[in-house]
Amino acid sequence: MVSKQKSAVVEFEISNLIRNRRSIRAFADRSVELEKLKSLFEATRWAPSSINEQPWIYLYATKEQPALWNTFFEVLNDGNKAWVREAPVLIFSIARKNFSRFNTPNAYALYDLGAANSLLALQAVDLGLQVRQMAGYDHQQARVKLNIPDEYELGVFMAVGYPGDVNQLPEELKKRELAPRERYLQQEFTINGTF
Numbered sequence: 001m002v003s004k005q006k007s008a009v010v011e012f013e014i015s016n017l018i019r020n021r022r023s024i025r026a027f028a029d030r031s032v033e034l035e036k037l038k039s040l041f042e043a044t045r046w047a048p049s050s051i052n053e054q055p056w057i058y059l060y061a062t063k064e065q066p067a068l069w070n071t072f073f074e075v076l077n078d079g080n081k082a083w084v085r086e087a088p089v090l091i092f093s094i095a096r097k098n099f100s101r102f103n104t105p106n107a108y109a110l111y112d113l114g115a116a117n118s119l120l121a122l123q124a125v126d127l128g129l130q131v132r133q134m135a136g137y138d139h140q141q142a143r144v145k146l147n148i149p150d151e152y153e154l155g156v157f158m159a160v161g162y163p164g165d166v167n168q169l170p171e172e173l174k175k176r177e178l179a180p181r182e183r184y185l186q187q188e189f190t191i192n193g194t195f
């Protein structure tokens with residue numbers, strides 16, 4: 001198998017919001033202001049979506065709501081629990097499976113949810129925050145414990161907060177946090193023509 005080429009350098013000019021976004025694991029012991037939380041969700045309002053369906057729903061819990069925060073926390077995988085402990089805000093993103101206008105399946109519901117989540121993450125950077133998304137959770141438990149109706153597809157959990165000290169992380173995670181962030185070169189995924 002030919003290995004694809006990667007680099008840890010930004011090769012062409014990009015916006016600072018994109019450049020500075022990263023999925024952190026170490027969060028500061030500082031709560032997120034309600035206004036800022038509202039800005040994150042506001043950013044998702046302006047995301048593009050198939051026929052402007054806006055299929056996303058965000059459930060969230062803050063550290064100031066310990067029982068609720070714990071309900072979110074408890075369904076995460078152990079690997080995520082190891083670092084999420086300090087995150088002041090947990091968000092669970094889900095998407096309506098059917099178009100509300102026609103009640104027919106929306107094949108792009110999760111696609112649209114991902115787009116909205118990306119805007120949320122970029123807005124976070126603009127506010128000095130960072131987001132780490134998580135697919136590592138017990139999907140069945142999440143549906144039950146968070147009361148998610150069948151009409152909704154499960155997306156990702158997100159840990160949100162201000163960046164903290166990486167030294168607070170377990171050694172293995174600290175190493176991963178400090179490792180260079182490599183990305184495929186454009187030549188590996190762009191095609192100026194047919195496939």
Ligand SMILES: Cc1cc2nc3c(=O)[nH]c(=O)nc-3n(C[C@H](O)[C@H](O)[C@H](O)COP(=O)(O)O)c2cc1C
Binds near residue numbers: 024136
């Ligand atoms: C759909 C999705 C699921 C993810 N699940 C997890 C997860 O369960 N645990 C975790 O630590 N990171 C998770 N991540 C974060 C990725 O590992 C991270 O985005 C990737 O390593 C690139 O790093 P960066 O976001 O800092 O550029 C997930 C990201 C996405 C988009």
